[in-house]
Amino acid sequence: xxxxxSNIWKAGTIVPLAIFLLFILVPVWGHVTDHTFYVAYFARIxxxxxxxxxxxxxxxxxxxxxxxxxxxMGLGAYSVxxxxxxxxxxxxxxxxxxxxxxxxxxxxxxAISLRTSGIGFIMITLAFAQMGYxxxxxxxxxxxxxxxxxxxxxxxxxxxxxxxxQVYIVSLILLVLATWWTARLRxxxxxxxxxxxRQNARRVRAVxxxxxHYLLASYVLSAMLxxxxxxLLANLNAxxxxxxxxxxxxxxxxxxxxxxxxxxxxxxMLGALAFLGLEEILKMFTDHWLAVFGLVIVFIGLxxxxxxxGFLDSFSRRKAGAAQGGVKQAKGAKA
Amino acid sequence: xxxxxxxxxxNGVQYGVLLFLLAAGLTLVFGIMSFVNLTHGxxxxxxxxxxxxxxxxxxxxxxxxxxxxxxxxxxxxxxxxTAVSRLYSRDHLDHVxxxxxxxxxxxxxxxxxxxxxPYFLPVPAWLDSTVNxxxxxxxxxxxxxxxxxxLAAVGSYWLIHKTRLGMLIRAGSVNPQMIGALGINIKxxxxxxxxxxxxxxGLAGVMAGPILSVQSGMGEPVLITTLVVxxxxxxxxxxGAFYAALVVGIVDTLGRAFLPMLLREVMARDIANAAGPAxxxxxxxxxxxxxxxxxxxxxxxxxxx
Numbered sequence: 301x302x303x304x305x306s307n308i309w310k311a312g313t314i315v316p317l318a319i320f321l322l323f324i325l326v327p328v329w330g331h332v333t334d335h336t337f338y339v340a341y342f343a344r345i346x347x348x349x350x351x352x353x354x355x356x357x358x359x360x361x362x363x364x365x366x367x368x369x370x371x372x373m374g375l376g377a378y379s380v381x382x383x384x385x386x387x388x389x390x391x392x393x394x395x396x397x398x399x400x401x402x403x404x405x406x407x408x409x410x411a412i413s414l415r416t417s418g419i420g421f422i423m424i425t426l427a428f429a430q431m432g433y434x435x436x437x438x439x440x441x442x443x444x445x446x447x448x449x450x451x452x453x454x455x456x457x458x459x460x461x462x463x464x465x466q467v468y469i470v471s472l473i474l475l476v477l478a479t480w481w482t483a484r485l486r487x488x489x490x491x492x493x494x495x496x497x498r499q500n501a502r503r504v505r506a507v508x509x510x511x512x513h514y515l516l517a518s519y520v521l522s523a524m525l526x527x528x529x530x531x532l533l534a535n536l537n538a539x540x541x542x543x544x545x546x547x548x549x550x551x552x553x554x555x556x557x558x559x560x561x562x563x564x565x566x567x568x569m570l571g572a573l574a575f576l577g578l579e580e581i582l583k584m585f586t587d588h589w590l591a592v593f594g595l596v597i598v599f600i601g602l603x604x605x606x607x608x609x610g611f612l613d614s615f616s617r618r619k620a621g622a623a624q625g626g627v628k629q630a631k632g633a634k635a
Numbered sequence: 636x637x638x639x640x641x642x643x644x645x646n647g648v649q650y651g652v653l654l655f656l657l658a659a660g661l662t663l664v665f666g667i668m669s670f671v672n673l674t675h676g677x678x679x680x681x682x683x684x685x686x687x688x689x690x691x692x693x694x695x696x697x698x699x700x701x702x703x704x705x706x707x708x709x710x711x712x713x714x715x716x717t718a719v720s721r722l723y724s725r726d727h728l729d730h731v732x733x734x735x736x737x738x739x740x741x742x743x744x745x746x747x748x749x750x751x752x753p754y755f756l757p758v759p760a761w762l763d764s765t766v767n768x769x770x771x772x773x774x775x776x777x778x779x780x781x782x783x784x785x786l787a788a789v790g791s792y793w794l795i796h797k798t799r800l801g802m803l804i805r806a807g808s809v810n811p812q813m814i815g816a817l818g819i820n821i822k823x824x825x826x827x828x829x830x831x832x833x834x835x836x837g838l839a840g841v842m843a844g845p846i847l848s849v850q851s852g853m854g855e856p857v858l859i860t861t862l863v864v865x866x867x868x869x870x871x872x873x874x875g876a877f878y879a880a881l882v883v884g885i886v887d888t889l890g891r892a893f894l895p896m897l898l899r900e901v902m903a904r905d906i907a908n909a910a911g912p913a914x915x916x917x918x919x920x921x922x923x924x925x926x927x928x929x930x931x932x933x934x935x936x937x938x939x940x
Contacts, residue, residue: 365728412924415931418727419671419870423862424927430859431920438913547859551735558732591743597736601729602721 312613316566319573323472327465340464340536345576346471347532352556352568353478354525359554360563361491362518363498367550368409368425371432372402372523374545376530378436381540384452385442391454391461398527405432406523410516426547433545447541454535461535471532475569478525483565494518495563555597561609570608638771643892644885645768649777651884652784656839657861658868658876659791660832666871667808668825670719671727673734675861676854677741678833682707682840683849684749687756696759703841704834711833715826723825738855745851756844780842787835788877795873804828808871860887863923869933878935883919890918 323342330339351373358364379398383389409428413421442448453462461467485491496504497511504511534540543549552575560571578596582589606613661675682703689695689702718737722730762776795801807814807824815821840854847853860883868879895911902910926934 359728365731367731412928415927419665419669420866420927420931422671422727422731423866424923426859427863427866427920427923431917431924434916434920435913438916439909441909547855551731554728554731555735558728562728588743588747590739591747594736594738594740594743597739598718598733599736601732601736602718604725604729 310613310616312566312609312616315612316570316609319569320476327468331465336464339468341576341580343464343468343471343536344533345572346468346475347529347536348553348556348576349569349572350471350475350478350532351526351529352553352560352572353475353482354522354529355553355557356482356563356568357485357494357525358519358522359557360567361485361494361498362515364414364515364519365422365554366413366425366519366522367422367547367554368427368429369522369526369553370545370547370549371409371429372406372526373530373533373549374429374432374436374540374542375401375405376527376532377534377540377544378442378530379527380454380531380534381448381450382442384450385448387452389452389455391456391459394454394531395528398531399524402523402527403520406520407516410519410523414512414516414519426550429545429547429550433542433547436542436545443541445542447539447543450534450538450540453538454531461532462538464536467532467536474528474532479565479569482568486565490514490517555600557607559600559607561607564607564609567607567609574608640889640893641769641771642773643888645771645773645781646777647885647888648881649781649784649884650888651881652781652788653839653843654857654861654864654884655784655877655880656787656835656842657857658864658880659787659873660835661861662865662868662871662873662876663804663828664832665865667804667811667828668723670723671730671734672719672832673731673858674714674737674741675832675836676858677738678707678711678836678854679840679843679857680745680849680851680854681710681741682837683756683844683847683853684745684754684840685837686841686844687754687849688749690756696762699756699844700838700841703837707833707837707840708830711830711836712826714833715829719829720822720825742851742854749851751851753848753850756841756849758845776845780846783838783842787838791835791873800827860919863919865933867923867926867934869935872933872935875933875935879933883922886922887919890915894918 323346326342327339330336351369354372355366355369358366358369376398379401380394383394383397388394409425413424413428416424436442437445450462453460455461459466459470461470486495493504493509493511493514496507496509497515501511501515504514530544533544556571556575557568558571559574560569561567579589579593582592586592657675657679661672664670664672664675685706686699686703690699693699714737718733722733758776762779764775765772766775766778767773768778793801795804803814803819803824807819807821811821814824843857864879864883865876867883868875868877891912894915895907898907898911898914901907
């Protein structure tokens with residue numbers, strides 16, 4: 301217990317917690333200055349962070365390099381858009397459709413994808429996401445390529461998720477819960493088996509755990525959480541379009557996770573914040589920000605470091621010496 | 636009706652050989668260097684741009700092909716030396732990350748250099764007619780694509796199975812360390828292989844130019860279809876990629892042409908109108924999922940290992 305107490309005061313924990321505190325202040329600041337644009341912008345960051353937490357579960361813990369998580373974001377978005385199209389604004393129905401469709405889609409695509417590994421897995425998840433993309437593109441009655449605007453946003457017992465402040469607060473609560481869950485999962489038996497399976501699935505099987513069942517479970521859970529992010533995003537934008545399912549989004553999620561730190565607790569939040577923050581800053585300087593941004597991603601990949609979370613950890617490790625936490629950190633950095 | 640089916644079948648074959656040109660290079664890089672290359676679609680796009688620019692300056696389609704292939708070899712070689720070769724020993728996630736970044740970079744650079752408007756590459760005059768095949772008239776240019784693609788297929792078969800270089804490539808795919816220990820410059824071999832893949836991608840790009848519009852981002856849809864081809868054919872197998880490319884090309888083309896019509900026969904018109912295009916555009920992915928569910932290693936991978 302005493303080690304836990306001292307761990308709280310590391311840069312790797314303090315900085316993210318401080319950022320969470322600042323997140324609480326954003327709606328207050330937005331309300332005072334009447335800048336709803338920034339509240340919506342930070343809500344987007346929170347929502348993407350939730351999606352990256354979801355991806356972290358499959359990619360960071362299970363080592364499943366999925367390039368198709370946009371599929372679940374899109375399903376989440378359309379589970380608001382399609383009922384809303386028929387005038388159904390009950391948020392619980394939206395949530396049920398979202399969790400059910402993402403769960404089933406995750407189970408089917410996960411079961412097929414897990415028959416392969418390595419390059420095969422990457423390409424198959426990508427192809428499944430494309431399948432969803434083309435499905436929604438060809439559904440002309442719901443706007444097809446152009447997408448559809450959502451006039452009936454999700455209502456939960458009188459709470460309208462369509463409001464910027466409402467969706468911000470709900471997203472922040474969900475992100476905190478998801479982050480806390482990730483922290484618990486790291487040390488829980490389920491998470492331990494997943495992390496073991498990432499490093500050596502064969503040994504995990506030899507110990508007696510059906511590694512593939514655990515990986516499939518993580519993939520389905522990841523899909524469902526990612527779907528919730530999509531549901532929030534659709535409410536924030538009051539709009540759903542096939543571009544939510546575009547594989548560029550899947551790639552963005554992977555970049556955010558790597559940028560923040562794979563397999564870490566705070567990595568998803570840090571990655572989403574850094575990614576979308578950098579995007580906004582670059583947009584101020586040039587219209588062709590993607591050219592610069594692409595090169596930044598290339599350098600992140602070539603450097604192959606442990607992300608921002610790893611950087612913060614190394615900061616405190618240097619100060620405290622590698623004696624105590626060194627081994628544990630090195631393991632995290634290897635991801 | 637039969638002429639319609641036949642001409643759509645030819646369109647399918649033509650799409651298939653284009654896919655093969657891309658898949659051949661990609662599957663070699665995947666299978667032999669175990670490298671996930673998402674920039675392959677960018678090389679295809681660059682090939683189309685290089686070709687279109689050369690054509691607009693010289694009015695010669697042959698020079699356009701030379702520019703596309705040569706340009707892509709140079710870009711591919713620079714890529715291999717600066718970024719890709721540093722990543723062979725890393726895991727697939729880093730490959731995805733770096734090539735994804737490069738892809739965004741190339742798309743944006745294409746917009747900066749050539750603008751956002753689609754670029755025009757006309758069909759060369761000497762191919763702007765029709766040929767008579769089995770009683771149906773078919774555009775010569777599309778027929779030329781089929782011929783060129785089949786020649787490339789024969790050429791790559793010859794290269795891999797009949798030459799010393801091909802022998803080294805095959806050996807390198809099984810045990811690269813051993814090849815290196817025997818005194819073969821494996822780095823050079825990898826760079827050469829990457830260059831060959833880039834050249835084929837550039838060729839596919841310039842040949843597709845007159846049919847499609849040349850624009851930024853044109854590489855991604857075809858890249859993903861190519862990935863489907865490789866998964867169906869079996870990763871690393873060039874002959875598998877050839878058969879799978881033809882299957883995917885024909886299934887996709889025939890599906891889009893005839894599926895809505897067939898559905899209208901068996902179900903209500905408005906449901907068929909909605910479902911037809913949806914199912915048709917998903918057909919190749921369904922095909923891939925079925926193949927994977929039955930044979931995860933791909934349909935034609937049996938001969939290798």
